Amino acid sequence: MNWVYISDIGAHQGEEVILKGWLYNKRSSGKLHFLLVRDGTGIIQGVMFRGDVSPEAFEEAGRLTQESSIIVTGKVRADARAPGGYELAISSVEPVQVAVNYPISLKEHGVDFLMDHRHLWLRSSRQQAILRIRSTIISTIRNFLDEQGFTLVDTPLLTPSACEGTTTLFETTYFDEKAYLSQSGQLYAEAAAMALGKVYCFGPAFRAEKSKTRRHLIEFWIVEPEVAYYEHEDNLRLQENLVSHVVQTVLEKRRPELAVLERDVSKLANVTPPFPRITYDQALAVLREQGVEKVWGDDFGAPDETKLASMYDRPLIVERYPTSAKAFYMQPDPNRPEVVLCDDMLAPEGYGEIIGGSQRIHDLALLEQRLEQHNLPREAYEWYLDLRRYGSVPHSGFGLGIERTVAWICGLEHVRETIPFPRMLYRLYP
Amino acid sequence: MNWVYISDIGAHQGEEVILKGWLYNKRSSGKLHFLLVRDGTGIIQGVMFRGDVSPEAFEEAGRLTQESSIIVTGKVRADARAPGGYELAISSVEPVQVAVNYPISLKEHGVDFLMDHRHLWLRSSRQQAILRIRSTIISTIRNFLDEQGFTLVDTPLLTPSACEGTTTLFETTYFDEKAYLSQSGQLYAEAAAMALGKVYCFGPAFRAEKSKTRRHLIEFWIVEPEVAYYEHEDNLRLQENLVSHVVQTVLEKRRPELAVLERDVSKLANVTPPFPRITYDQALAVLREQGVEKVWGDDFGAPDETKLASMYDRPLIVERYPTSAKAFYMQPDPNRPEVVLCDDMLAPEGYGEIIGGSQRIHDLALLEQRLEQHNLPREAYEWYLDLRRYGSVPHSGFGLGIERTVAWICGLEHVRETIPFPRMLYRLYP
Numbered sequence: 001m002n003w004v005y006i007s008d009i010g011a012h013q014g015e016e017v018i019l020k021g022w023l024y025n026k027r028s029s030g031k032l033h034f035l036l037v038r039d040g041t042g043i044i045q046g047v048m049f050r051g052d053v054s055p056e057a058f059e060e061a062g063r064l065t066q067e068s069s070i071i072v073t074g075k076v077r078a079d080a081r082a083p084g085g086y087e088l089a090i091s092s093v094e095p096v097q098v099a100v101n102y103p104i105s106l107k108e109h110g111v112d113f114l115m116d117h118r119h120l121w122l123r124s125s126r127q128q129a130i131l132r133i134r135s136t137i138i139s140t141i142r143n144f145l146d147e148q149g150f151t152l153v154d155t156p157l158l159t160p161s162a163c164e165g166t167t168t169l170f171e172t173t174y175f176d177e178k179a180y181l182s183q184s185g186q187l188y189a190e191a192a193a194m195a196l197g198k199v200y201c202f203g204p205a206f207r208a209e210k211s212k213t214r215r216h217l218i219e220f221w222i223v224e225p226e227v228a229y230y231e232h233e234d235n236l237r238l239q240e241n242l243v244s245h246v247v248q249t250v251l252e253k254r255r256p257e258l259a260v261l262e263r264d265v266s267k268l269a270n271v272t273p274p275f276p277r278i279t280y281d282q283a284l285a286v287l288r289e290q291g292v293e294k295v296w297g298d299d300f301g302a303p304d305e306t307k308l309a310s311m312y313d314r315p316l317i318v319e320r321y322p323t324s325a326k327a328f329y330m331q332p333d334p335n336r337p338e339v340v341l342c343d344d345m346l347a348p349e350g351y352g353e354i355i356g357g358s359q360r361i362h363d364l365a366l367l368e369q370r371l372e373q374h375n376l377p378r379e380a381y382e383w384y385l386d387l388r389r390y391g392s393v394p395h396s397g398f399g400l401g402i403e404r405t406v407a408w409i410c411g412l413e414h415v416r417e418t419i420p421f422p423r424m425l426y427r428l429y430p
Numbered sequence: 431m432n433w434v435y436i437s438d439i440g441a442h443q444g445e446e447v448i449l450k451g452w453l454y455n456k457r458s459s460g461k462l463h464f465l466l467v468r469d470g471t472g473i474i475q476g477v478m479f480r481g482d483v484s485p486e487a488f489e490e491a492g493r494l495t496q497e498s499s500i501i502v503t504g505k506v507r508a509d510a511r512a513p514g515g516y517e518l519a520i521s522s523v524e525p526v527q528v529a530v531n532y533p534i535s536l537k538e539h540g541v542d543f544l545m546d547h548r549h550l551w552l553r554s555s556r557q558q559a560i561l562r563i564r565s566t567i568i569s570t571i572r573n574f575l576d577e578q579g580f581t582l583v584d585t586p587l588l589t590p591s592a593c594e595g596t597t598t599l600f601e602t603t604y605f606d607e608k609a610y611l612s613q614s615g616q617l618y619a620e621a622a623a624m625a626l627g628k629v630y631c632f633g634p635a636f637r638a639e640k641s642k643t644r645r646h647l648i649e650f651w652i653v654e655p656e657v658a659y660y661e662h663e664d665n666l667r668l669q670e671n672l673v674s675h676v677v678q679t680v681l682e683k684r685r686p687e688l689a690v691l692e693r694d695v696s697k698l699a700n701v702t703p704p705f706p707r708i709t710y711d712q713a714l715a716v717l718r719e720q721g722v723e724k725v726w727g728d729d730f731g732a733p734d735e736t737k738l739a740s741m742y743d744r745p746l747i748v749e750r751y752p753t754s755a756k757a758f759y760m761q762p763d764p765n766r767p768e769v770v771l772c773d774d775m776l777a778p779e780g781y782g783e784i785i786g787g788s789q790r791i792h793d794l795a796l797l798e799q800r801l802e803q804h805n806l807p808r809e810a811y812e813w814y815l816d817l818r819r820y821g822s823v824p825h826s827g828f829g830l831g832i833e834r835t836v837a838w839i840c841g842l843e844h845v846r847e848t849i850p851f852p853r854m855l856y857r858l859y860p
Contacts, residue, residue, distance in 0.1 A: 003659075005627070007579060020659040022624075022821045040627020040658060041579060069821040097792075099820040119618075119813045120820060122625035131626060135582040142569060149437060149471060152565040156851045157587070157634050158600075158649050160858045170588075172602045172611070174648075174858055175640070181602070181611075188549075191860075192850055194452075195552035196561060197435065197470020204587050204633060210605070218604075219588055228470060229433075229450040362527075383549045383860035390529040390550060391452045391499040420622055421586045428590045428604055430621075430813035 006042035009086050012076045019044070019072045019088070022123070023064050025106060033061050035090065037072055043125065046072055046088040053092065061093050066105070067123065069096035084256075111416075118421055119430045129257035130417055133250055134406045138202075140249045141223050141400070144242055145200050150225060153192040155185030155201040160380060168208045181206040184399060187329075187384050189226040190360060193395055194387055200225040212425050214414040215302065215352055217403055219423035226397030232331075232341035232359045235396035236317060239345055239355055240273040242400070243315060247271040250409055263411040267349060270313045277317040280339065283308050299325040300344075302352050309346035315354070319343040328370040331359040331394070343398075351408035357398025364388035436472035439516050442506045449474070449502045449518070452553070453494050455536060463491050465520065467502055473555065476502055476518040483522065491523050496535070497553065499526035514686075541846075548851055549860045559687035560847055563680055564836045568632075570679040571653055571830070574672055575630050580655060583622040585615030585631040590810060598638045611636040614829060617759075617814050619656040620790060623825055624817055630655040642855050644844040645732065645782055647833055649853040656827030662761075662771035662789045665826035666747060669775055669785055670703040672830070673745060677701040680839055693841040697779060700743045707747040710769065713738050729755040730774075732782050739776035745784070749773040758800040761789040761824070773828075781838035787828025794818035 004017045021039030028034070035046040050058050064070065074088040104120055114121045121127055142152070158172070158179045170181040185201035192199040202223040209216060225238065247268050250258070258265055278286075287294060287304055294300075299321070300308070309316050320339040323332060330340035342358035361367045367388055371378055378385075406418035416422045421430065434447045451469030458464070465476040480488050494500065504518040534550055544551045551557055572582070588602070588609045600611040615631035622629045632653040639646060655668065677698050680688070688695055708716075717724055717734055724730075729751070730738070739746045750769040753762060760770035772788035791797045797818055801808055808815075836848035846852045851860065 005579065020823070021627075040581075040623070040625060040629075067821040069823040096824075097818075097822040102820045117813075117816075119621035119816060122622055128625055131583060131622070132581055134584075135576075138582055139572060139576050142572065146565075146569050149435065151470075151562055152568055153561060153850045154564075154634070154651055156649060156853055158636070158853050158858065170602045170604070170609075172600045174600070175638075175856060177858055179600075179858055188851055188860075191549035192552055192561070193470070195470060195558055197451075204584070206588070208605075219586060221584055383547075386547075386549060388527075390532045391497040392527040393450070393499045394526075420583045421618055423586055423588050426605060428588065428607055428609055430618075 006037070006039050006044050006084075009042075009044060009076055009084070013078055013086070014076065016073065016075050016091070017088075019046075019074075021070065021072070023066060023068045023070055024125075025066065026064065028062055033058070035061065035064070035072070035093070037070065037088070038123075038125075040128070042084060044084060044086060044088055045082055046074055046090040046093075048090040048093065052090075057092065060095070061090075063098075064093070064095060065099050065102065067099040067102040067120075069099075070094065071096060115416070115422075115427060116429075122420060125260050127417065129260040130406065130410050130412070131420060133254050133257050133410055134402070134418060136250055136254050137246055137406055137409065138221075138402065140246050141242065142202065144245050145225060148198065150198040150200050151192075151196045153189060153196070153199045153201050154203060155182070155188035155192075157182045157203065170206050170208050183207055184222070185224050186226065186397060186399065189224050189397060190384070190395065191387055193226040193228045193397070194391065194393070197229075198225070198227045210425060213302070214416075215404060215407075217415055217419065217422055217424060221402040221419070222399045223402065224397060224399045226395065228393050228395045230359075230396040231394050232319075232343075232396060235357050235359060235398060236277070236319070236343060237273075239317070239343070239357060239398055239400075240275050243275075243345065243355070243405075244272050246405070247409060258410075261410050261412075263409075267313070268409065271315065275315050275317050275345070276312045277319060278308075279319055280321045283318050286311075297322045297324050305344075305346045305352045306350045309348050309352070310350065312348060314348060316346045316348070317343050318346060326358070328374040328376060329358070329360050329367070331361050332366075341396075347404065347408040349408065349411070351404060353401075354404045354408065355398050355400050357396065359394060359396040362388060362392045362394050364392065436467070436469050436474050436514075439472075439474060439506055439514070443508055443516070444506065446503065446505050446521070447518075449504075451500065451502070453496060453498045453500055454555075455496065456494060458492055463488070465491065465494070465502070465523070467500065467518070468553075468555075470558070472514060474514060474516060474518055475512055476504055476520040476523075478520040478523065482520075487522065490525070493528075494523070494525060495529050495532065497529040497532040497550075499529075500524065501526060545846070545852075545857060546859075552850060555690050557847065559690040560836065560840050560842070561850060562687050563684050563840055564832070564848060566680055566684050567676055567836055567839065568651075568832065570676050571672065572632065574675050575653075575655060578628065580628040580630050581622075581626045583619060583626070583629045583631050584633060585612070585618035585622075587612045587633065600636050600638050613637055614652070615654050616656065616827060616829065619654050619827060620814070620825065621817055623656040623658045623827070624821065624823070627659075628655070628657045640855060643732070645834060645837075647845055647849065647852055647854060651832040651849070652829045653832065654827060654829045656825065658823050658825045660789075660826040661824050662749075662773075662826060665787050665789060665828060666707070666749070666773060667703075669747070669773070669787060669828055669830075670705050673705075673775065673785070673835075674702050676835070677839060688840075691840050691842075693839075697743070698839065701745065705745050705747050705775070706742045707749060708738075709749055710751045713748050716741075727752045727754050735774075735776045735782045736780045739778050739782070740780065742778060744778060746776045746778070747773050748776060756788070758804040758806060759788070759790050759797070761791050762796075771826075777834065777838040779838065779841070781834060783831075784834045784838065785828050785830050787826065789824060789826040792818060792822045792824050794822065
C-alpha cells in the first residue's frame with residue numbers, strides 16, 4: 001500500500017491508500033466522524049464509521065484536534081458531492097502528534113494576530129491557495145522567458161552604490177566598505193544584455209521606506225528583463241505578452257485555488273493583448289477632467305493610477321512621461337525630448353502599477369549629462385558608462401513587481417498575504 | 431527582411447537576414463573581411479568580398495574594432511567547416527557605435543584586471559558559456575521540483591535572528607531594530623512544508639566570512655527543498671535524483687557551451703543514481719588510512735572532502751556525522767544518538783561539498799534541549815518551536831549551493847566565474 005498525495009488521489013479510485021497530513025477540521029455524530037484531511041497538496045474528506053473500526057480507534061479519532069498530524073489509511077471512492085470529487089472511507093487513523101490548543105481557529109482573527117502567527121497561518125486554505133498561485137506565477141514568468149531564449153542572470157544584492165538615490169537604502173558594513181541592499185538589478189542586467197542579448201534577473205529587492213500602504217513591502221521580488229537592440233515598442237510588446245500569458249496560465253492551472261479565494265475570474269479572462277495605451281499627456285487630461293489638480297510634469301500617485309486603470313477591463317499602459325519625473329537613464333523621445341520612452345503598466349481593479357519600463361539611454365554624452373543633472377556620483381557609474389563606450393546599442397527593459405501581480409491576480413486587499421513571510425514597517429518577525 | 435538571432439540561423443538557410451550584434455573578432459585580406467559576429471545567442475562568421483560592396487563600405491568594415499556594435503545584412507549559407515555549420519555572405523554592415531580601445535583583448539589578462547572589468551568580461555565566449563549553463567542549471571532545478579509538486583516559497587532575506595550563530599552575519603538597521611541578512615531559508619521552509627507538504631526556497635544568501643578560497647563567495651545562491659513526512663532515506667533519494675537530472679540535462683542542452691569550456695564530458699556522463707554512500711565512520715577510517723590525523727567527532731575540511739570524493743566517479747554521499755559536529759536541528763539516529771541523520775554530498779574531481787542535508791528534529795522537548803546546549807536564544811526560536819507543538823511530523827531537507835554546482839559541472843578552477851557579479855572579500859565593484 002502506497003503513500004499518495006491528495007492531488008493524485010484520482011488515479012487511485014477504488015484503492016486502499018495511505019495519506020500523510022494534518023486534520024484540518026472535523027464533524028462527528030454518534031455513528032461517524034467526518035475528518036477533513038489536508039496534506040499540502042489538497043484537502044479530502046475522510047469518513048470513519050463506528051462499525052468499521054475498533055471502539056478505541058473510533059474514540060481516539062473523536063479526540064483528534066485541529067492541526068494534529070495524522071497518517072490515514074482508507075479506500076478512495078468517487079463522490080460527486082465531495083469537493084475535489086473524491087472521499088476516503090477510513091479504515092485507520094494513526095496520530096503522529098496531537099496538537100493542543102492550536103492558536104488559529106477557522107473563525108476570524110485580527111490581522112496582527114495572524115501576522116504574529118504567520119508560520120501557522122500559512123496552513124489555512126486561503127494562504128495555501130495564494131502561495132500556490134504565487135509559485136505558478138513565478139514559474140510561468142521564468143519558463144516564458146527561458147523559452148524565448150532569455151538567459152537568467154543573477155545580479156548582486158550587495159552593491160556599492162544606489163540606482164536612484166540613497167534615502168531608502170538599507171546599509172551594511174562590507175568588511176572595510178559600506179554596502180547597500182539592491183533596489184533593482186537593472187544596471188547589471190544592462191551589462192549582461194550586452195553580453196547575452198536577452199537576459200533577465202529575478203530576485204529580492206529592498207526599499208527602506210517608512211510607509212504603510214497596501215501596495216508596499218520592505219522586501220519584495222522583482223523580475224527585470226533587459227534586451228539589447230529592443231526599442232520602446234518592442235519593450236511594450238514583450239510586457240503585454242508576458243503579463244497576458246501569466247494571467248491565462250494561472251486561469252488554466254489554478255482554477256481551484258482561484259475558487260478558494262472567490263476570485264471573479266471573468267475579470268481575468270479579458271487579459272489578452274493588445275492592452276490599451278495612452279500617453280502621459282492623455283492621462284493628465286483625463287485626470288483633470290475628473291477634477292484632479294495636477295500640472296504637466298507631476299508624477300501620478302496611487303489614487304490617480306486607480307482612476308485611470310478603472311476605465312479599462314485589462315491592464316493599461318501609460319507611456320512617455322515627462323523627463324523630469326523619471327529616472328536618469330531613460331531615453332528621450334527623439335521627436336519630443338521633454339518626455340521619455342518609458343511606460344508604467346497599471347493593473348485594473350485598483351491594483352495600480354505592476355510594471356515600470358523604459359528604453360535606456362545609449363549615448364555616452366547624454367548619459368554623462370544626465371548623471372550630472374541628477375547629482376549622481378560619476379565614479380560609481382564608470383562601469384555603467386563603459387557600456388556606452390564599447391559597442392553601445394539601443395536597449396530596453398522593465399521591472400515587474402511580483403507581490404503586486406500576485407495581489408491583483410488573486411484579488412487580495414493587501415500585498416502582505418502575497419509572500420510567505422512579509423517584511424513591513426515594524427514587522428520583522430517571524 | 432527579418433532580424434534573426436544567430437541561435438535560429440539554421441531555419442533561414444538561403445535567406446537574406448539581418449543580425450544585430452557586436453564584432454567579436456576580424457581577419458582581413460586585400461580581397462575580403464572575415465567578421466566574427468556575436469549577438470548573445472551565438473557567434474557566426476560573416477564574409478564580405480570587396481567586389482560585393484562599395485569601396486567605402488569595404489573600407490569602413492576594415493576599420494571596425496573589437497566589440498563595435500553592428501547591424502549586419504547577409505545571406506545564410508550552410509558551411510560544414512564553419513563552427514555552428516553556417517556562414518553569412520555579408521551584403522552590408524551598419525556600425526551602430528564604434529568601440530575605441532576596448533580594454534579586453536582576446537589575449538590573456540590577469541584575474542584582477544578581468545574582475546575590475548567584469549561588466550565587459552561577460553562578453554567573452556567563455557563567460558557567456560558559463561552563464562548560459564548556470565541559467566540552465568537553475569531552470570532545470572526549478573522545473574524538476576515544480577513538476578514533482580513542490581511549491582516555491584520565497585523566504586525572507588531580512589531576518590531577526592541567526593540560523594547558526596551571528597559571527598558571519600551582515601547586520602543592518604531595520605527601522606528601530608537590528609536585522610541580519612539570511613544565510614539559509616531552511617527554518618522558514620520548514621514552516622511552509624507543514625502548510626504545503628513539499629516546498630523549496632531558492633534565493634541569495636550571505637556569509638560575512640573573511641576567507642579567500644576558490645569555493646567561497648560572500649553572496650551566493652542556494653536552493654533548499656523541504657518535505658513534510660520525508661525521512662533521511664527519502665531525502666537522500668531526492669538529492670540523487672535532482673543532481674543527476676541536472677547534470678544529464680546540461681549534457682543534453684548545453685553541449686556547445688561545455689565544448690567552449692573544454693569540459694571533459696565523459697566525467698559527467700557517469701553521474702547517474704545510485705550515488706555511492708559511506709558513513710562518517712567509514713570516511714574517517716579511510717582518511718586515517720591515508721595518514722590524516724583526525725579523531726572521531728572532528729568535522730571534515732575541504733582537503734579531506736577532496737580525498738574522499740576523488741575515490742569515486744560520481745558524487746559521494748557521506749552520512750551520519752557526529753551530533754557534536756553538526757547543527758542543532760538535526761535528528762539523531764534512533765539506533766545511535768551520537769550521530770545525526772544528515773549527509774553531505776561531495777562532488778567529484780575535487781569540487782567538494784555541494785549539498786548539506788538532514789532529517790530535522792520533530793520532537794519538541796529534544797529541540798528545546800538542543801537550543802539550550804547550543805546557547806541559542808530561545809525567544810527568537812519560539813515560532814520555530816511552534817512547528818513542533820502543532821502537528822509536528824518527521825521532515826527532511828537540504829541545501830544545494832548553486833555556484834559550487836556550476837563550478838563542478840563547468841569544470842572551473844574558482845567559483846568567481848560562476849555568477850555574473852561575484853561578491854568576494856574586498857570585491858564589491860562593479
